[in-house]
Amino acid sequence: MEGIKILHYHKFWNSFVDLPKGIQKKVVDFQEKFRKDSKSAAIHLEPISTFKDPTLRSARIDQTYRAILKSFNDGNIFYLLWVDHHDKAYQWAENKVIDWNVDTQALQIFDNPEVTPLPNFKTENFDIPGLFAEYSDKDLKRLGLPEIILPSVRKIKVDQDLYQLEDFLPEGVYEQLFYLAADGDIEKLISEVEEGKVKAEELEKQAESFNNQRSFIEFTDNNVFNEVLEGGLDKWKYYLHPEQRKIVTNNFPGSAKITGGAGTGKTVAAMHRLKYLVENSRPGEKILFTTFTRALTNNLLESTRGLNFHLSNVSIRNIDALALDLAKEYGLVPSDAKILEYDNQAANRLWEKLLNENLISYGADFLEKEYCDVILNNNVSNLKDYLKTYRTGMGKPISRRQKKGLWDHFEKFREIKNRENYFYKAELYNTLSDYLNEKEIRPYSHCLVDELQDFSNAELRLVRALVEEKPNDLFMVGDPLQKIYDRRINFSRGARINVRGKKSRRLRVNYRTSEEIKRLAISIIKDISYDDFDGEEEEKAGYISLFHGVDPSYTTFKTKDQEINHLIERVQTLINQGYSLSELAITSRTKNGYKDFRSGLHNAGIPYCEFQGGNRIGDAEGIPLLTFHNIKGLEFKQVFLVDVNERTCPFLPRGFEYYTDEEKESHLRSERSLVYVAISRAIQNVEISGVGNKSEMINI
Structure with missing residues (x-):
C-alpha cells in the first residue's frame, strides 16, 4: 500500500532499547519494507487468536522476534x-x-x-460519596x-484509591482524574482536552492531534533509531x-510566562519553543536564549544541539x-569594567572608603542593601524618583529627610567606584x-528566558529592552517554588512586561521524579506562600x-565517620547494581558540608568531581560533589543529601538574630526552596543523612 504511515508508541522504545543490536537493525529494515508493502508475505502481518483485541496484528522481524501493530479499518496508518x-x-x-477515543482524539x-x-479498594464500603460522584x-x-x-472509577472514595487504579487507566486519563480530585474544575479540564484536538473528520488528520502526539509520533527517517x-x-526530544x-506552538499576542514545579518540563518546552521559532522565523531574525548561571547556559547549549536545528541565528x-559584552560594545562601560558581585572584597573596600571619607551614621551593610535593593532594583536615577520609591520588604521605614541624606552618600559612592571602573x-x-x-x-527579534525565578527586575527590564514589543516577543519559564535568591520580581510594575490572563500558563506533569520524591519535595515548601512573579500566589497543588x-530515607548518625562510611557503602552497592558514577550525586548545603565526604571517596578509590563555574573539576566521569546551589538545573538517578541536620538546614548566617522579621522570613523561605x-x-x-538531630524541615 502506498503512503503507509507508522506512528511509534512512546513505550515502544522501552522494548526496542532492550533488543540485541542485530535485532534492532532488523527492526529498522522491517519498517522500510513495511512502508513499501505491508501485505508482503515476508512480513507475515496477521491477527493472533489469543489477543483480546482482534484488531491487533503481529509482524515478523525474524524467526524469533515479533512486532505488535494496530490499524483501523485497514487504513494506511499503523501504530x-x-x-x-x-x-x-x-x-x-x-x-x-487498544482503541481510539473519539472524545480526546487519542489512541488509548x-x-x-x-x-x-x-484492585479491591479498602474504603469501598465507607459511607461517603465517591470521589467523583x-x-x-x-x-x-x-x-x-x-x-x-x-x-x-465510581468506586473510588479517596485519593489513595486513585493511586491504586493508575495502572488500569489510559495515559492521560489518570492525570485528568488526579487534577479533578485536586481542584474540581472539570470544565477547565474538558476545555484543555478540546484545545488538544484538531478540527477534522478524517481519522488520519485526527491522529495528528496534540492529544495523540503525546504518545504517538511518526518518524520519517532513521535518526531516532x-x-x-x-x-x-532522549524521548523529550520527540514526545x-x-x-x-x-x-x-502557540501564537501568543505578546510575552508568555510559563510556570511549573520541578521536573515539569519547563526547560524542555523552552528548547522546543526555540526550535519552533527558528523554523518559523524570517531571514535575518536573531533569537536569544538566556538564563542566569554559566552552568545552566552550558546545559542549554548541549541540549539544544540534540534537537537538530540550525543555531546560526541563535545566541x-x-x-x-551578555549584558557586559553589549555594554562594552556600545561604549557604555570601559573595556576593563569590573563587576562588584564577583569581588566581595572590593565591594567592602569601596563602601568602607565612603564611610572613612564622610561622616555617615549608617553602616556599610545597610548602605549597600539600600543601594542595590531600592536604587538599582528600581532603576532610580534621581532624588525625586527615590523619594517616591516604595521600600517594600526593607524593614524600618525612613523619612524624606533621611532619603535626601542617603542620596548624597550614594552620589559620592558612585564617584568612588566609577574611578576604579567597578559596577554592580x-x-x-x-x-x-x-x-x-x-x-x-x-538586538533580538525574540528572547527566551530559562530559570526565570533567578532573575531580578533589573535583568527583566533588560530582557524587555532587548526585544521589540510584539507577538511572541518573550517566552519565559520558571518555578516560583525554586526561588533561592532574594530577588524581587514583579512583571507589571518592576519590568513593564504584561503576562496576565492567557499569556500565563502552568505545567503540572512531573516527568523527572517519582511520585514519592515529588511528595517529599512539595512537603518542604507546602506551608510557604510564593509569589507568581506578578503579585498573585503560585499554586502548589495539582502536580502529578x-x-x-x-x-526517600533520612538517617542520622552519631559521628561523621559513620555517615561517610554509610555513604561509601551505598555508592559501592549502586555501582555493583550497574549505576555509573555520573548518574549519582552528593550534595550539601555548603561546600564545607561535603569536604569530608570528598576525602572519604578519595580514600575509597572512588573517582569524583566538583562543579565550578559550570565546569567539572576533577574526574569528569566521577561522582559529582555539589552544593544545593550548584545542583540546580541538573538531574541524577540517585541523589545523596549529606550533612543535613538542625544546624545546616536551615542554614542561618552570622548575625541572623539581628535580621528584621521580614528578612528572617525571606531567608527561611529561600532555605526551604534550596532543599526543595x-x-x-x-x-x-x-x-x-546527617549527624545529630534531624532537620525540622524534613519530615519522613
Whole structure:
C-alpha cells in the first residue's frame, strides 16, 4: 500500500532499547519494507487468536522476534506498539485494550479490566460519596475515561484509591482524574482536552492531534533509531505532553510566562519553543536564549544541539556575560569594567572608603542593601524618583529627610567606584536598558528566558529592552517554588512586561521524579506562600508524577565517620547494581558540608568531581560533589543529601538574630526552596543523612 504511515508508541522504545543490536537493525529494515508493502508475505502481518483485541496484528522481524501493530479499518496508518521475543511480545499484547477515543482524539492503551483483576479498594464500603460522584458519566467520558473502566472509577472514595487504579487507566486519563480530585474544575479540564484536538473528520488528520502526539509520533527517517543504536534515547526530544505542545506552538499576542514545579518540563518546552521559532522565523531574525548561571547556559547549549536545528541565528548566553559584552560594545562601560558581585572584597573596600571619607551614621551593610535593593532594583536615577520609591520588604521605614541624606552618600559612592571602573550588575543592566530604549535599538527579534525565578527586575527590564514589543516577543519559564535568591520580581510594575490572563500558563506533569520524591519535595515548601512573579500566589497543588519509586530515607548518625562510611557503602552497592558514577550525586548545603565526604571517596578509590563555574573539576566521569546551589538545573538517578541536620538546614548566617522579621522570613523561605531544589533533582531515589538531630524541615 502506498503512503503507509507508522506512528511509534512512546513505550515502544522501552522494548526496542532492550533488543540485541542485530535485532534492532532488523527492526529498522522491517519498517522500510513495511512502508513499501505491508501485505508482503515476508512480513507475515496477521491477527493472533489469543489477543483480546482482534484488531491487533503481529509482524515478523525474524524467526524469533515479533512486532505488535494496530490499524483501523485497514487504513494506511499503523501504530507500532511493541517489539520483543515472540512469546514476550504476545504476552504483552494479549490482554491489552487498544482503541481510539473519539472524545480526546487519542489512541488509548490499557489492560482489559475484564481479564486483569482490578484492585479491591479498602474504603469501598465507607459511607461517603465517591470521589467523583458529583460529575456525570458524560463529563468523565469527555476527559477520555473509557466506558469499560467507569464502574471502577465510581468506586473510588479517596485519593489513595486513585493511586491504586493508575495502572488500569489510559495515559492521560489518570492525570485528568488526579487534577479533578485536586481542584474540581472539570470544565477547565474538558476545555484543555478540546484545545488538544484538531478540527477534522478524517481519522488520519485526527491522529495528528496534540492529544495523540503525546504518545504517538511518526518518524520519517532513521535518526531516532540511530540515536538508540549509538547508545541512548532522549524521548523529550520527540514526545511532548499536550500542555507542552500547545505552549510550544502557540501564537501568543505578546510575552508568555510559563510556570511549573520541578521536573515539569519547563526547560524542555523552552528548547522546543526555540526550535519552533527558528523554523518559523524570517531571514535575518536573531533569537536569544538566556538564563542566569554559566552552568545552566552550558546545559542549554548541549541540549539544544540534540534537537537538530540550525543555531546560526541563535545566541545562547548567560545574562551577565551578555549584558557586559553589549555594554562594552556600545561604549557604555570601559573595556576593563569590573563587576562588584564577583569581588566581595572590593565591594567592602569601596563602601568602607565612603564611610572613612564622610561622616555617615549608617553602616556599610545597610548602605549597600539600600543601594542595590531600592536604587538599582528600581532603576532610580534621581532624588525625586527615590523619594517616591516604595521600600517594600526593607524593614524600618525612613523619612524624606533621611532619603535626601542617603542620596548624597550614594552620589559620592558612585564617584568612588566609577574611578576604579567597578559596577554592580544591576547598574550595568539599567545603563544598557536605558540606552537601548533611548536609541530604540532592539538586538533580538525574540528572547527566551530559562530559570526565570533567578532573575531580578533589573535583568527583566533588560530582557524587555532587548526585544521589540510584539507577538511572541518573550517566552519565559520558571518555578516560583525554586526561588533561592532574594530577588524581587514583579512583571507589571518592576519590568513593564504584561503576562496576565492567557499569556500565563502552568505545567503540572512531573516527568523527572517519582511520585514519592515529588511528595517529599512539595512537603518542604507546602506551608510557604510564593509569589507568581506578578503579585498573585503560585499554586502548589495539582502536580502529578508519572511513575512510582522507592520512598526517600533520612538517617542520622552519631559521628561523621559513620555517615561517610554509610555513604561509601551505598555508592559501592549502586555501582555493583550497574549505576555509573555520573548518574549519582552528593550534595550539601555548603561546600564545607561535603569536604569530608570528598576525602572519604578519595580514600575509597572512588573517582569524583566538583562543579565550578559550570565546569567539572576533577574526574569528569566521577561522582559529582555539589552544593544545593550548584545542583540546580541538573538531574541524577540517585541523589545523596549529606550533612543535613538542625544546624545546616536551615542554614542561618552570622548575625541572623539581628535580621528584621521580614528578612528572617525571606531567608527561611529561600532555605526551604534550596532543599526543595536539591531533593527534586533526583529521578529514582533520594537518601538524606546527617549527624545529630534531624532537620525540622524534613519530615519522613
